[in-house]
Amino acid sequence: MSSVSILAEAAGLQKTLADFPAEVEAAVKLAAQQRAVMAEASLPDLPPLAPEDEAWPPMQVAQAGTQPAGTQPAGTQYAGTQYD
Amino acid sequence: MIDPVWASAAELGDAYRSGAASPVAVVQALLARIEKLEPGLNAFIRRETDTALLSAVESEARWKQGKPLSAIDGVPYGLKDVIDAAGQPTTCHSKLRLNHIAAHDARVTGLLRQAGAVLMGKLATHEFALGGPSFDLPFPPARNPWNRDYHPGGSSSGAGVAVAAGMLPFALGTDTAGSIRNPAGACGVVGLKPTYGLLPRDGVFPLAPSLDHVGPLCRSVADAALLLDLLSEGRPGHRSDGNSYRMDIDSGLAGIRIGVVQAFIDLCESQVAKALQHAIAVLRDAGAVIAPVDLPDLAFLQTVNRVILQAEGWSIHAGDLRQRAGDYAASTRKRLLPGAFLSAEDLLQAQRQRRRMIAAMQQALSGVDILLVPNSFDPICRIDDEVALQHGYARQARAPFNLTGHPAIALPIGFCDQGLPISVQLAGRYFDEALLLRAARGLEQIVSWREARPNL
Numbered sequence: 001m002s003s004v005s006i007l008a009e010a011a012g013l014q015k016t017l018a019d020f021p022a023e024v025e026a027a028v029k030l031a032a033q034q035r036a037v038m039a040e041a042s043l044p045d046l047p048p049l050a051p052e053d054e055a056w057p058p059m060q061v062a063q064a065g066t067q068p069a070g071t072q073p074a075g076t077q078y079a080g081t082q083y084d
Numbered sequence: 085m086i087d088p089v090w091a092s093a094a095e096l097g098d099a100y101r102s103g104a105a106s107p108v109a110v111v112q113a114l115l116a117r118i119e120k121l122e123p124g125l126n127a128f129i130r131r132e133t134d135t136a137l138l139s140a141v142e143s144e145a146r147w148k149q150g151k152p153l154s155a156i157d158g159v160p161y162g163l164k165d166v167i168d169a170a171g172q173p174t175t176c177h178s179k180l181r182l183n184h185i186a187a188h189d190a191r192v193t194g195l196l197r198q199a200g201a202v203l204m205g206k207l208a209t210h211e212f213a214l215g216g217p218s219f220d221l222p223f224p225p226a227r228n229p230w231n232r233d234y235h236p237g238g239s240s241s242g243a244g245v246a247v248a249a250g251m252l253p254f255a256l257g258t259d260t261a262g263s264i265r266n267p268a269g270a271c272g273v274v275g276l277k278p279t280y281g282l283l284p285r286d287g288v289f290p291l292a293p294s295l296d297h298v299g300p301l302c303r304s305v306a307d308a309a310l311l312l313d314l315l316s317e318g319r320p321g322h323r324s325d326g327n328s329y330r331m332d333i334d335s336g337l338a339g340i341r342i343g344v345v346q347a348f349i350d351l352c353e354s355q356v357a358k359a360l361q362h363a364i365a366v367l368r369d370a371g372a373v374i375a376p377v378d379l380p381d382l383a384f385l386q387t388v389n390r391v392i393l394q395a396e397g398w399s400i401h402a403g404d405l406r407q408r409a410g411d412y413a414a415s416t417r418k419r420l421l422p423g424a425f426l427s428a429e430d431l432l433q434a435q436r437q438r439r440r441m442i443a444a445m446q447q448a449l450s451g452v453d454i455l456l457v458p459n460s461f462d463p464i465c466r467i468d469d470e471v472a473l474q475h476g477y478a479r480q481a482r483a484p485f486n487l488t489g490h491p492a493i494a495l496p497i498g499f500c501d502q503g504l505p506i507s508v509q510l511a512g513r514y515f516d517e518a519l520l521l522r523a524a525r526g527l528e529q530i531v532s533w534r535e536a537r538p539n540l
Contacts, residue, residue: 011424012402016409020417027421031394031430034422037387038433 004028088113089250090537092303094310096253097155100147107147107158111140111202114160118204118251121540125232126224127245129165129175131205136160139202146200154314157200162255164240165206166213167298168287169193176289177209179222179411180404190287192256192298195315204252207242213258213291214239214397215416216477217467225467228270229538230504235467237270237460239263243301244271249540254302254311260291261389262482264299265494269459269507272496272533274524275301276308279515280489282321283312292396295389295486303534305495305525309333312517321515332518337370337526340519342510343377343452348481351382352461359498359506360458366530367456372523377448377455382481385441389483391426391434398423438487445488449513454523457481459507463500481509491517493524496533505533 004025008017017024086099088110099105115133122128143158152158168174168186170193175181189197196203208226210216217225217235226241228234229249236245240257244267247255257264259277268275276299283298290296300311309329316322323329342364349360368374379385398405401420409417448455461479465472485492492511500506508527512520528534 007425012406013409013421013424015407016405016421019410023414023418023421026418028425031422031425034387034391034394035426035430037384038391038430038437041384041437 089117090303091253093156093159093161093253093307094304096159097152097157100143100152100158107140107143107202108137110158111136111160111204114204114251117249121249121251123224124227125229125245125249125251126208126226127242127249127251128162128205129177129208129223129242130173132172132203136202136204139200143200143202153198153200155310156196156314158202159254160202160204160252161196162204162207162243162246162252163193164209164213164243164255164257166209166258166289167193167256169203169206172206174206174289175222176212177221177223178211178413178416180408182222186287188287191284192315193287196256199314207240207246207255209241210239210263211413211416212289212401213260213263214419215413216473217241218413218415221413227467228464228504229540230272231502233466233468234502234504235270235464235473237267237464240267240275240301244268244273244275247271247273247301247303249538254300254307256298257301258288258291259297259299259482259486260295261393261486262480264297264301265459265482265492265507265509266480268301268494269496269505269509270464272499272505272507272536273301273303274305274308274496274528275299275494276312276517276521277485277492278312278316278517279321279491282319282491282515282517283315284319290396290400292393294396295393297486305493305521305528306330306333308493308524309521312521323518324515327518329518329521332522333525335522337367337372337523339371339373340454340523340526341373341375341452342367342454342456342523343375343448345377345379345448345455345457345481347378348382348457351479352458353463355463355500356458356461356506360456360508363497363508363527363531364456367527370526370530372526375452377452379448379455379484380441380444382484383478384437385484385487386478388434388437388441389487391430392438392487394420394423395426395431395434396423398426441484442488445484445490449490453512453519455511457509457511459494459509463502463506464504485511490514491520493520495524495528496536497527497531498533499536
């Protein structure tokens with residue numbers, strides 16, 4: 001069993017591998033290339049993420065001002081399919 | 085007399101107020117324009133002829149009563165087809181979503197509805213706001229109005245095309261790695277990606293939630309400010325002084341400190357580089373203070389952005405990619421599948437790197453007010469040139485601002501030899517869209533290409 005097959009099976013992509021083997025293989029390679037690029041750039045002094053650091057854009061928003069939870073313009077209903 | 089085909093949203097509102105134009109006449113003129121150009125440019129996935137006319141009639145009555153709902157009451161617009169409008173399909177330009185009907189308006193749609201704007205239809209996108217111009221989908225890809233053989237940019241391709249072709253004064257798009265600014269640049273219109281989180285995304289189909297933004301594509305910087313006023317009011321991060329984003333835009337360029345990222349310009353094709361250097365000279369002559377600025381390596385910024393995008397995108401599409409991968413366009417599948425092979429470690433390392441990139445961007449913006457960078461490094465390529473499309477995918481400076489969340493705006497600064505638009509990108513500090521729009525407006529007034537029209 002090839003490494004691509006093992007990885008595809010682990011990701012639940014057996015059917016996709018059967019239908020699009022070249023694309024799955026290319027995806028495995030690209031993911032590995034990107035991992036290598038980040039590994040080369042990682043600095044030993046780069047600290048782990050702390051909760052107060054992680055969600056920086058929402059933190060920025062929160063610091064800039066707040067809006068009462070659930071505030072919505074009158075007359076509109078929202079699907080809630082996103083993440084605000 | 086105002087030309088309804090080429091008027092901006094603000095100009096249409098002013099014309100309604102003065103009685104120089106009426107919503108019904110404008111909507112009818114644009115419907116006729118759309119009928120003439122479609123299919124062909126393929127900007128629209130779905131048109132809303134009857135409901136648009138009905139909305140225009142209602143708007144006209146409000147203007148006659150002197151009770152418009154807003155400055156854009158009766159102004160036509162379109163939505164990239166990843167944004168919900170109640171009762172209408174949101175296909176994401178995909179076979180997988182052909183039967184989806186939105187139960188509610190997206191919040192941005194609701195705000196425009198409340199403002200009385202007239203929804204003219206849903207607009208073409210790259211599938212799920214990702215893939216590329218694909219010919220293996222239920223709807224054809226949009227075409228560049230300056231030359232139909234060329235790519236209009238993406239993924240908000242229909243939005244860029246419709247505005248540039250005189251079919252709509254404005255449209256809303258989304259931007260996860262540059263998808264508002266790319267079509268804005270390729271089609272020669274203005275595209276604004278506001279600060280992350282400033283505009284609501286409820287009811288917008290996500291691509292990568294920590295990178296996704298909503299924003300307008302329009303004909304002028306003033307329209308971008310007008311729409312930002314309307315869509316961001318009451319949002320966290322909205323102008324803290326409570327003033328309009330339009331208030332300062334005509335204050336000129338004098339004294340604004342603009343940091344030029346020369347390392348990015350050095351990567352540009354010669355025509356693009358020349359246009360950018362001209363824009364820099366114009367800004368300097370107008371009183372802006374130009375200074376060199378460094379940013380981290382662009383390829384690395386893009387890699388970090390891509391890892392996060394792929395990981396988050398996989399989390400949304402994993403089920404369908406396992407069961408019905410053949411229903412995606414090949415280009416979408418290729419861009420989503422790497423996410424299956426990224427680990428939790430990869431994502432967290434990317435997030436740590438992201439923090440470094442944010443610090444670097446903040447540092448760059450500590451000594452200047454605005455950054456000037458290219459939009460695309462090359463003139464837009466032919467729509468059927470797979471090699472050029474793939475080559476150009478990373479030859480842009482848009483994704484860094486999705487990674488860091490800073491606001492960025494694209495606006496036209498000229499044309500290449502093939503007659504296709506060239507664009508510049510300005511970026512600003514978090515939530516300082518007021519200054520960003522002022523700088524963009526100042527540049528727009530000097531190097532205005534707004535009067536240029538595609539020959540259609």
